[in-house]
Amino acid sequence: MRICSARGLPLLFGILARKPPRLLRQLTLALYPATKLISDMSSEDLWRSYIRPIGAGAVAASGLITLLKTIPTIIGALKAGAKDFSKSASEAASTKRTENDLSIKFAIAGALVLVVAMWAMLTFKPVAGAETSFLANIAAGVFVVVFGFLFVTVSSRIAGLIGTSSNPISGMAIATLMAVSAVFLVKGWTAPAFAAVVLTIGGVVCIAAANAGNTSQDLKTGYIVGATPRNQQIALIVGVLVSVVSIGLTLMGMNRGLESFKPVTSEVVFNLDKLPDGVTLQAGLQRDPTKETIKIAQENGTSTEVIGSNFVLLNALGSKELADGKYLLNKTTNKIEIQWIQGIGSDKAAAPQAKLMSTVISGILNQRLPWGLVLLGVFIVISVELLGIRSLSFAVGFYLSIATTLAIFTGGVIRWMVETAAERAGEKVEESDVSPGSLYASGLIAAGGIVGLLGIGLKLAESMDWIKENAIHFEFTKDPFVGNIIAVLTFAMVAYSLFYFARKPLDTGAK
Numbered sequence: 001m002r003i004c005s006a007r008g009l010p011l012l013f014g015i016l017a018r019k020p021p022r023l024l025r026q027l028t029l030a031l032y033p034a035t036k037l038i039s040d041m042s043s044e045d046l047w048r049s050y051i052r053p054i055g056a057g058a059v060a061a062s063g064l065i066t067l068l069k070t071i072p073t074i075i076g077a078l079k080a081g082a083k084d085f086s087k088s089a090s091e092a093a094s095t096k097r098t099e100n101d102l103s104i105k106f107a108i109a110g111a112l113v114l115v116v117a118m119w120a121m122l123t124f125k126p127v128a129g130a131e132t133s134f135l136a137n138i139a140a141g142v143f144v145v146v147f148g149f150l151f152v153t154v155s156s157r158i159a160g161l162i163g164t165s166s167n168p169i170s171g172m173a174i175a176t177l178m179a180v181s182a183v184f185l186v187k188g189w190t191a192p193a194f195a196a197v198v199l200t201i202g203g204v205v206c207i208a209a210a211n212a213g214n215t216s217q218d219l220k221t222g223y224i225v226g227a228t229p230r231n232q233q234i235a236l237i238v239g240v241l242v243s244v245v246s247i248g249l250t251l252m253g254m255n256r257g258l259e260s261f262k263p264v265t266s267e268v269v270f271n272l273d274k275l276p277d278g279v280t281l282q283a284g285l286q287r288d289p290t291k292e293t294i295k296i297a298q299e300n301g302t303s304t305e306v307i308g309s310n311f312v313l314l315n316a317l318g319s320k321e322l323a324d325g326k327y328l329l330n331k332t333t334n335k336i337e338i339q340w341i342q343g344i345g346s347d348k349a350a351a352p353q354a355k356l357m358s359t360v361i362s363g364i365l366n367q368r369l370p371w372g373l374v375l376l377g378v379f380i381v382i383s384v385e386l387l388g389i390r391s392l393s394f395a396v397g398f399y400l401s402i403a404t405t406l407a408i409f410t411g412g413v414i415r416w417m418v419e420t421a422a423e424r425a426g427e428k429v430e431e432s433d434v435s436p437g438s439l440y441a442s443g444l445i446a447a448g449g450i451v452g453l454l455g456i457g458l459k460l461a462e463s464m465d466w467i468k469e470n471a472i473h474f475e476f477t478k479d480p481f482v483g484n485i486i487a488v489l490t491f492a493m494v495a496y497s498l499f500y501f502a503r504k505p506l507d508t509g510a511k
Contacts, residue, residue, distance in 0.1 A: 055399030057377030059171030062395035115141030129193030173206035181364035258343030278319030437502030
């Protein structure tokens, strides 16, 4: 077993978790960036705390290497786009329909609009406590365009290697956050409020990279079926504009529907006139719970109501006294009595990448980023590249969790089984984008997105009182062991269906 590989390192850390060396067992404090001892951590905890920061550095380094390799392609594309400016009407009319793209003028115009939009947002609606100058706001827009250009290229490349489902978009976003945070650190913008500005820039780049992967996948599919790229690109623009509204409203609904208010058991007393570092008085929210009746969920399943006007809302970020989050302080007793748990990021809708991004931003601005782990990932990728191995695929496998890589590995095994069965049957095995297996696998990807939306709907329904009162509960499903068995059996059925349909001849309807 190659214990030094991307798959072997999580196993190594899993072994250490079961029986760590004497040096690790003698630790009395958590090894940063973890919050608990290695001897008390599971393999998943080890991956989140140590493997993933290494993977983030690996993805950033491999992305840069891939970008350098694709510079000739980028230059060629820019030259081809520049010809659009001087192309005559007759030349444009003679272009083949399947090669008719939108002019590069639209891309340049869109980039300029994006810079103006970022400047306007940061100028006229700045983050409280993170006001910046005119030139700084323009620079933020330029950052978005530059990093977007870089990672759009990398994302499109990865989509061609492993598809959009396994595209490590968050890894590219983390690389952007690291670079922007480093600039903010040099400028001295280290206040907690500036973390929101960094996240805004990184979020726009993240969306650009995600759209790049999907666009590449769509254009490749269109090429196979003979579609017109120009029409596809117009449809993609319309789709993005619709998604901005629909997804935004969906996420806002999720966050509101899945939120909860829980009592704080510890005796934490603060003086509002002199709050500790990392704790600020929250203001400017679109929704302020102190202006409404708050329903507090008790541990026994019951709930109690309190008047919100008796409390003030505090925000903790990087505090030593409170974990990151929002809290309600009683104005009479000056005690933290309630924690406002947002829906997204709670147990009902976990957002594991958000914690990593928060760690990266706060770590750089507060100069506490685990640079040792990040640089370890960088040097591993450089070593892998020198060995002649495709570093981007290696880094993606390093960064993704075992749960994701296991599904990818299972798909590879099924493909091997299909090809082996075809060879035994004397059939000719050919690479094809329209084979039964490829088409069915594409359908599974689409179905995964639909089922994910249905899952969100179920989570929202669980928060409704009339659903709780009338729903039928199956007690046996609450047992984690039973839930795992059901999940494994379902996964096995999906895997078998992939093998079955991959071996089934494609019915084209031809007579």
